Amino acid sequence: MSHFVVIGAGQAGAALVGKLRAEGFDGRITLVGAETAPPYQRPPLSKAYLLGEMQKERLFLRPESWYGDHGVDLRLGATATALDTTSRSVTLSDGETLAYDRLALCTGAHPRRLPAAIGGDLAGVFTMRDLADADRLAPELVEGRRLLVVGGGYIGLEAAAVAAKRGLEVTVIEQAERILQRVAAPETAGYFRDLHRRHGVEIRESCGLETLLGETRVTGARLTDGTEIACDFAVIGVGVAPGTALAEPAGLAVENGIRCDIHCRTSDEHVWAAGDCASLLWGDMRIRLESVGNAIDMAETAALNMMGRGVEYRPRPWFWSDQFDVKLQIAGLNAGWDAVHVRPGESPAQCSHWYYRGDRLIAVDAMNDSRAYMVGKRLIEAGKSPDPARATDPGVELKALLK
Template sequence: MKTVIIGGSHAAISLAAQLRHLSPEAGITIISSDAETPYQRPPLSKGYMSGKVTFDQVVLRPEDWYEPNRIELLKGARAEAVDRPDRIVTLDDGRKISYDKLVFATGARPRRLPAEIGGHLPNVFVMRDHGDAIKLMDRMKEGQKLVVIGGGYIGLEAASEAAKKGVAVTVIEAADRILKRVACAETADDIRALHQGHGVTILENAQLHEIHEKNGVADGVILADDRVIPADFIITGIGVFPDTSLAETAGLTYNNGIVVNEKLETSDPNIYAIGDCASFPYHGRMIRLESVQNANDMGIVAAHNILGEDKAYRPVPWFWSDQFELKLQIAGLNTGFDQVITRKGLREGAKSHFYFRDGTFLAADCLNDGAAYMMARKILEGGKVLTPIQVADPAFNLKSLL
């Protein structure tokens, strides 16, 4: 049986590795539009941009891993069409590749500002791939001025790396606070204070009117209240959207992602979707997760199901973000929370914010608090009951629940 994977993402390599582990004879082809060997994207805005890790260290598998494992890797190749009745993928260079099972692991693409307000200018960047990271590393020099549009994790990580290099950074956020969509006010307060302590200016309730252009490049941003913020370069961190265009053209069901069932099958049982591009059932609703955990675990589950097993994907999500001296680790998914309890960690300055809904533990944001993060993950994975009263009691030992 031959499996063709569209995309060179973390999910794609996880799937290929697991398929090969489970089935020595399976045919496996990866179609990756990237010119590079498939690599991890999250470290690009963290350790790679800071210079702590090299590109070789963020590569998912070394170049010499593919051939001995009989995994065909087509780099710089783009899938252009899917013929579902005949099970053929056509590439942009005209090559045709047949499949028994097809997997979309196409990830997500960054949202860009419209050209009419200056999003097209050459010094307006996004932070998504290796090329983006290289361009930004060249720009991040002491004395430069950067405006980051968007106060989510990607924007704040970029702001952190720039500030560490001596760049004067201003973050503008349209909502009334940073991290509005993804974190509680308590976590946002901690991260805002962290950035301000390192000289980053954060403007909330700041609506972008347009990017100011001079001599063909951006030289600042104009806010809706007519404030002008000078800039030598700009990074937009305003979210991503799932890359579903080819799946849509192929007639697959999509809704904020390629819709899959618990087995990660799309509306065509011979086609799967995994990673950032997939919308899957989670506690009675459909969600997408943009995380390494989700990509890796989906790849493993899909491999089992491609080979005829019947595995359901039921994740306990986790995420992380590195900013200045802060390691933020997140266990669980906080959607729908109605209560937050803050608990001090064992180490100096460590703390965690625990989320609850109707008294049920949902998630925890752990700030330099690795011990609490591990306990939170284990509690969620084990289905243990953790109450707000227990979290609020500094004498209560989380380990006692395990």
């Protein structure tokens, strides 16, 4: 009987084992997860869960009983420490060795941490990635306390929004010229800068961290502009690194993640990868997509190909972020844009930003405008590019752009 082993019990790992069973795979499946909780949703951690608006059980993707009922050997609290592609085996942290016929690496990504030399190891310094992070951070969110957020990306801004809603004093520092510099146009950055400032968040751009201050617990920070600020705790949101610690020593090709071909197969014919850890082809570029949609779609494609189906993976990027009363929905991938056109919405809080490369529509950022998001997504996936003047004319019905 074939044995398929999946390392990583996050969104991708859960989707992969579910697809294997749904498609009729009747061999052995082992799903290995480093955390003690069964597979769960991550996006609500920095939003509803941190605000206390969602109970832990509602995070779970499936009841824990589902895995046993469907013949999935779920190994929680277990870390894969070594991969031997010659013997086709994985060693776990408890010393057990699992032999596999097919292996899937769904090892996700890990938050980048500050070096100890600048205070990264002080108490009161947090990252926001998993359930344990959220549980550690939640008791700190007490009205009137002071939070320093290092990094003006989506994770940092989401944490800032939650803290501000809880009545904390929040300062966000971003060493780049503006927030969201890597992931969004100046128009989108400006929208969210204004949103946060209206809610009392102080945003300091072109201002990096020199060092955190404090003996054993963080009490403040010295910034690169020479100023010092006080804080009661800090959240570090300076990006993530793909989980390649198992793949790289085993000799698998790594290129900003575990390198995969169009079938989600790695450089070893018996090993596949999916989700945040995987480096995939997007046109003539090699990218990683850190999103729930990619984790699910890529994992399900990998599952099919582990069963020999020969299905090509064609990613359809989409993302979202919730901050205060704004829902941002992103369709497409804005890499290489050279023009951004703004479409006003029906209210001041509603608008959309349409990214073009030449005359080709490549992405849409929609703020509180789900119709613009859905139409933009359909246009991008169909390879259609309306004239920017029509796309951003509020007098033109969005649905008319599809014709």
